[in-house]
Amino acid sequence: MLIVQKYGGTSVGSLERIEKVARRVARSKDDGNELVVVVSAMSGETNKLIEYAHHFSRTPSKREMDILLSSGERVTASLLAIALQEMGYDAIAMTGRQAGIKTDDSHTYARIESIKTEALTRELEKGRIVIVAGFQGISESGNVTTLGRGGSDLSAVALAGALKADACEIYSDVDGIYTTDPRIEPKARKLDFISYDEMLELSSLGAKVLQNRSVELAKKMGVRIVAKSSFSDSEGTIIAQEDEKMEAVLVSGIALDKNQARVSLRDLPDRPGIAAEIFDRLAKEQINVDMIIQNASREGMTNLGFTVPQSELARAAKVIESTGHKIGSADYDENVCKVSVVGVGMKSHSGIAAEAFKALASNNINIEMISTSEIKISMIIDEKFGELAVRVLHEVYELDK
Amino acid sequence: MLIVQKYGGTSVGSLERIEKVARRVARSKDDGNELVVVVSAMSGETNKLIEYAHHFSRTPSKREMDILLSSGERVTASLLAIALQEMGYDAIAMTGRQAGIKTDDSHTYARIESIKTEALTRELEKGRIVIVAGFQGISESGNVTTLGRGGSDLSAVALAGALKADACEIYSDVDGIYTTDPRIEPKARKLDFISYDEMLELSSLGAKVLQNRSVELAKKMGVRIVAKSSFSDSEGTIIAQEDEKMEAVLVSGIALDKNQARVSLRDLPDRPGIAAEIFDRLAKEQINVDMIIQNASREGMTNLGFTVPQSELARAAKVIESTGHKIGSADYDENVCKVSVVGVGMKSHSGIAAEAFKALASNNINIEMISTSEIKISMIIDEKFGELAVRVLHEVYELDK
Numbered sequence: 001m002l003i004v005q006k007y008g009g010t011s012v013g014s015l016e017r018i019e020k021v022a023r024r025v026a027r028s029k030d031d032g033n034e035l036v037v038v039v040s041a042m043s044g045e046t047n048k049l050i051e052y053a054h055h056f057s058r059t060p061s062k063r064e065m066d067i068l069l070s071s072g073e074r075v076t077a078s079l080l081a082i083a084l085q086e087m088g089y090d091a092i093a094m095t096g097r098q099a100g101i102k103t104d105d106s107h108t109y110a111r112i113e114s115i116k117t118e119a120l121t122r123e124l125e126k127g128r129i130v131i132v133a134g135f136q137g138i139s140e141s142g143n144v145t146t147l148g149r150g151g152s153d154l155s156a157v158a159l160a161g162a163l164k165a166d167a168c169e170i171y172s173d174v175d176g177i178y179t180t181d182p183r184i185e186p187k188a189r190k191l192d193f194i195s196y197d198e199m200l201e202l203s204s205l206g207a208k209v210l211q212n213r214s215v216e217l218a219k220k221m222g223v224r225i226v227a228k229s230s231f232s233d234s235e236g237t238i239i240a241q242e243d244e245k246m247e248a249v250l251v252s253g254i255a256l257d258k259n260q261a262r263v264s265l266r267d268l269p270d271r272p273g274i275a276a277e278i279f280d281r282l283a284k285e286q287i288n289v290d291m292i293i294q295n296a297s298r299e300g301m302t303n304l305g306f307t308v309p310q311s312e313l314a315r316a317a318k319v320i321e322s323t324g325h326k327i328g329s330a331d332y333d334e335n336v337c338k339v340s341v342v343g344v345g346m347k348s349h350s351g352i353a354a355e356a357f358k359a360l361a362s363n364n365i366n367i368e369m370i371s372t373s374e375i376k377i378s379m380i381i382d383e384k385f386g387e388l389a390v391r392v393l394h395e396v397y398e399l400d401k
Numbered sequence: 402m403l404i405v406q407k408y409g410g411t412s413v414g415s416l417e418r419i420e421k422v423a424r425r426v427a428r429s430k431d432d433g434n435e436l437v438v439v440v441s442a443m444s445g446e447t448n449k450l451i452e453y454a455h456h457f458s459r460t461p462s463k464r465e466m467d468i469l470l471s472s473g474e475r476v477t478a479s480l481l482a483i484a485l486q487e488m489g490y491d492a493i494a495m496t497g498r499q500a501g502i503k504t505d506d507s508h509t510y511a512r513i514e515s516i517k518t519e520a521l522t523r524e525l526e527k528g529r530i531v532i533v534a535g536f537q538g539i540s541e542s543g544n545v546t547t548l549g550r551g552g553s554d555l556s557a558v559a560l561a562g563a564l565k566a567d568a569c570e571i572y573s574d575v576d577g578i579y580t581t582d583p584r585i586e587p588k589a590r591k592l593d594f595i596s597y598d599e600m601l602e603l604s605s606l607g608a609k610v611l612q613n614r615s616v617e618l619a620k621k622m623g624v625r626i627v628a629k630s631s632f633s634d635s636e637g638t639i640i641a642q643e644d645e646k647m648e649a650v651l652v653s654g655i656a657l658d659k660n661q662a663r664v665s666l667r668d669l670p671d672r673p674g675i676a677a678e679i680f681d682r683l684a685k686e687q688i689n690v691d692m693i694i695q696n697a698s699r700e701g702m703t704n705l706g707f708t709v710p711q712s713e714l715a716r717a718a719k720v721i722e723s724t725g726h727k728i729g730s731a732d733y734d735e736n737v738c739k740v741s742v743v744g745v746g747m748k749s750h751s752g753i754a755a756e757a758f759k760a761l762a763s764n765n766i767n768i769e770m771i772s773t774s775e776i777k778i779s780m781i782i783d784e785k786f787g788e789l790a791v792r793v794l795h796e797v798y799e800l801d802k
Contacts, residue, residue: 060486067475074471086457093464144496
């Protein structure tokens with residue numbers, strides 16, 4: 001099999017850990033696999049370099065930041081190659097440029113435009129293990145670029161897609177995706193399998209493992225991801241296209257997001273364009289709006305509710321007050337959280353939302369806002385009930401079974 | 402003027418020092434100069450990376466070492482560019498590749514083959530200060546290469562040559578070239594000017610400032626070097642072609658090399674090829690031979706003397722004993738040193754050597770071996786008289802004046 005492996009910063013956080021990674025890579029090679037291994041910078045290195053830059057400037061130029069930050073992954077890549085060579089394996093380190101990763105010119109958050117796999121393929125054909133410095137590429141104009149947060153995952157997924165690899169194994173200090181946060185519900189169970197779409201909706205559960213950007217790319221390129229721990233030998237979680245032949249699991253997981261604040265605007269004039277104007281102003285202030293619900297109230301009036309990150313509530317309030325529209329009343333609440341139930345089974349099964357509402361009600365948890373998608377039900381509730389709600393829902397859908 | 406500046410590891414050894422370098426660069430820009438600035442890695446960084454590699458292997462692969470080691474200079478280059486931008490200067494960082502430094506494929510000690518100055522010139526024409534990561538280049542096959550010890554100086558000199566710069570300022574923690582080591586002779590005087598050839602012969606005096614490889618390249622490309630301290634504003638020493646119009650100084654400096662051991666072979670058969678065979682074997686064992694003198698002894702016999710580094714004397718003795726030639730007697734002495742008097746004036750003035758011999762004799766210092774070149778007289782003496790000899794010769798040639 002052709003496998004792309006990716007090891008995160010914690011997995012290569014010390015020389016001893018790099019040695020362990022080398023042994024893991026070697027074992028996979030011994031199993032007869034062809035291997036491309038993408039590595040992050042040693043944990044702490046990137047932050048150290050950012051601090052260095054901030055010593056000189058609060059807004060360092062992005063082009064120079066990319067030359068700076070791309071150095072960390074090169075260190076890890078060359079060290080891992082050296083470790084493997086010492087163990088008697090034929091390994092070669094490659095920078096993002098050498099691995100053929102072409103990006104656009106958006107420094108510090110560049111997008112991969114294409115991957116020229118010739119050099120990689122040539123080395124693989126020689127039987128070599130190819131170690132690639134993650135997080136980086138080269139733009140058409142020859143500048144070094146970096147891919148932003150989670151960039152090494154993105155490198156790995158893109159390489160797996162371009163090489164048509166059989167799997168992309170993402171190693172971190174977490175051994176997979178769980179039905180919910182085990183710190184909240186100790187009965188949380190590791191999932192063997194989760195679809196791309198569920199993973200995207202459960203991003204808070206998988207945030208430590210894989211960012212949405214990489215899941216989206218994997219979905220687009222059809223890359224089968226295996227999220228595994230580099231500190232254990234457990235199986236991990238497969239993230240792939242939902243299998244139409246298998247009966248879909250009704251609910252895959254429960255996510256809790258405590259970084260939410262609710263804005264409720266009552267009795268707004270129900271005229272076209274008012275909601276648009278409010279969200280446009282919020283967007284210009286770079287305030288991220290998450291859930292949005294709107295419904296009619298009295299005649300000619302409407303109610304508009306939405307959530308923003310807690311840290312942005314004060315700014316959001318200012319924006320709203322400056323719109324100059326006649327608003328019946330504006331109500332802001334920081335003490336809320338969002339509980340989400342996710343599962344592809346919802347597409348074909350009804351009644352799943354009703355079960356959630358009933359379960360919360362029977363525990364006297366009031367639901368302030370509801371928003372649903374094809375595979376997700378999100379509910380805004382009082383923040384203090386967040387953990388309880390997760391446990392109740394985990395139980396209702398029998399996720400520990 | 403178009404000036405290439407180069408700052409060594411100590412000069413950029415901390416964030417505070419990088420800031421000082423930025424101010425110095427800015428001042429030169431304010432003076433109306435066009436600037437290309439070459440930087441080394443922060444002091445200690447390269448050694449740290451080498452230690453990392455040695456954790457995994459005693460003989461890490463050179464190709465991977467180059468990816469590893471080239472990262473340090475990139476960090477400094479981007480930080481310096483960021484510092485200058487924050488001060489309001491238009492600066493841009495470039496890797497060795499981006500600066501157009503093409504090398505051969507000899508990893509860890511690559512030779513610069515050519516410099517494509519288009520990108521550099523384009524940025525200079527925009528009025529930008531160009532900061533180049535020293536010590537590195539790119540080979541024809543697209544691999545990252547490094548230039549070996551003193552590599553950043555080499556980058557600077559090569560760039561100055563290719564750009565036809567008016568000067569190449571090499572900044573270190575030493576403020577120039579002295580007539581001798583001031584720790585030995587406090588009256589040692591900083592030279593305003595020294596020719597390439599003298600500098601090459603006085604390499605031990607300039608070793609902390611500039612390695613021979615860079616001086617040779619400067620001579621070849623006609624690059625005027627100014628060796629300066631980044632910690633003071635003193636004038637520094639100009640290293641350039643000797644000026645034919647000026648009357649040459651008789652003696653420029655006195656060098657002492659204590660890392661010498663003497664080998665004396667007496668009564669060797671005086672047949673062609675014997676000396677050649679001995680030196681060939683030493684070369685194959687990678688033992689560096691410095692001074693060599695040979696003269697006839699009794700009829701059909703010859704005496705052969707040479708020096709090797711002290712650390713290689715034991716190995717040299719083994720090689721000699723294994724030649725199988727009949728050697729009258731072999732005498733090895735670790736307790737010697739080499740004192741050299743250097744000056745382009747010797748070319749046209751006689752009697753300089755005699756003065757040296759007389760001065761040492763009158764201080765009861767016995768000369769064990771003598772070797773002379775056009776601009777240098779080297780003498781092997783008892784190690785314990787080394788410092789005394791330097792002071793005596795410094796006085797004789799009035800170098801403190």
